[in-house]
Amino acid sequence: MSLLVVATYPVEGGRVLDGAAELTEDGRLTIDGSPLPASQGTYALLAAACRTASFLDAPSPHALIAGDIGRGDGTRAAFKQLVETVSRIRPAVVVFHYMQPIMALMRHALAELAGACPDALLVADAGGMYAAKAAGLAPRFELMTPDIGEIGFLADPKVSHPAYVGHHLLGGADFDPAALAREAHENGGSSRVLLIKGAVDHVVEEGAVTAVIDEPNVPALEAIGGTGDTITGLASAFMAAGLDTVGAAICAARANREAGVLMQATPAMSAADLVDRLPEVLVNHLEHAGNDRSRSRRSRRGESNPGPAHYE
């Protein structure tokens, strides 16, 4: 079972890196031996996935990434190599992350994946999620991880980028992530499972909320760039290790919050600070997750529908 992350990294003209992601004890990330700058985005996702894979004795995540600072050149380069990489490593989970949201590229990629790796579970966040939703491909994905500024984008079938979302979908007193998730599902703008990241995390399966995670509450995490990316990295690594998607999402949300407590998060800290704390929280967190998963399976089968589970 392996995890492939398709994304970009913030270096102008940076070459395509196609190899195993390795995280050193002191938090330096390398792809096939090449160092990656520590920042929000792909670094944060891969670093969290590395820590999780290491804890689970799973293979290191595989990265297919290229330098791109917003012109789309690295995005195109990474997609160009996708089918060759997928055919070689046969990933169980493929994540599309920070990238130029070009719908045509995503359509082509999914067509290629359907032939080369039809059973892979697809995950999308950031630009990968924007492209997939805008192209009408969201239902092909197993998991998407929007934050509260993005769930309205998934719910509105007419917009192609979160920058065009109307005020009523971006927050405020009557903002209702659960209702927006249901709309997104009905409009074809949602993956099978959503993990909506915010002060309260919602795990949604086929339009219905199955879990709500609101503790421990660490408000500073929202201010730290990359702490949403670490959730996506955690969830993807759990899925690649064989956890069911809902369980993986719950584990990820809880682990991120617990790490935020341990790091004594302030708005001036970084995602790397959170990644450092992940090994300390995974043992206790996974013990809880076992119980959480059995509850979510019962819910999915309709057995004594327990309603959304709350986690504190």
Next chain:
Amino acid sequence: MRLFKRKDKTGETSTDEALGLFLFDEVPDALAAEQALKAAGYQVSLVSPPPELRAGCDLAVVLPRVEQVGAQRVLADSDVHVRDWVDDTERSSAVTDLVTTVDLGDWLMVRAGNMKIVVDKKTTEIVNTSGGGCPDIPYLNLHYVGKRLADAQRPKNVGFTLCGLMLDRAYLEACALLDNGAGS
């Protein structure tokens, strides 16, 4: 209804891509724009604008609208005169102007759409940026964290995408609230 007849039907700017148009007063401007943008790495096409948008020029340059900010800067740097940008050819659609703030004690977080910037209230140092999904956002994060508001260039002059434009709006609001005069 299809508005445009494409010259390059195999390119990435397919008919259902979220497209925008640069409009020009003169054909040579459109041609120069295409050349400048392609030289800068953009994949663009020349198209016939719809009749209601024609004003002295029968050529427009079409590209994914997420790339407008960076492309517009390329055109400005190349001294190409652009008459207008149309960011939704099927219906009216404007970039959201909703900006909100969260007081985090010693820090202020400003959110514009899907982007956030966090600033130390006393020093006006940018301590974090977050949100977004386009590839200039991690680049902007590295560029801005550690800089004071007054020492930073506007994000729309550094970034290239709609996410960068939203960060620009958050930055301007932070300047207005914490460092009157910066960002102007």
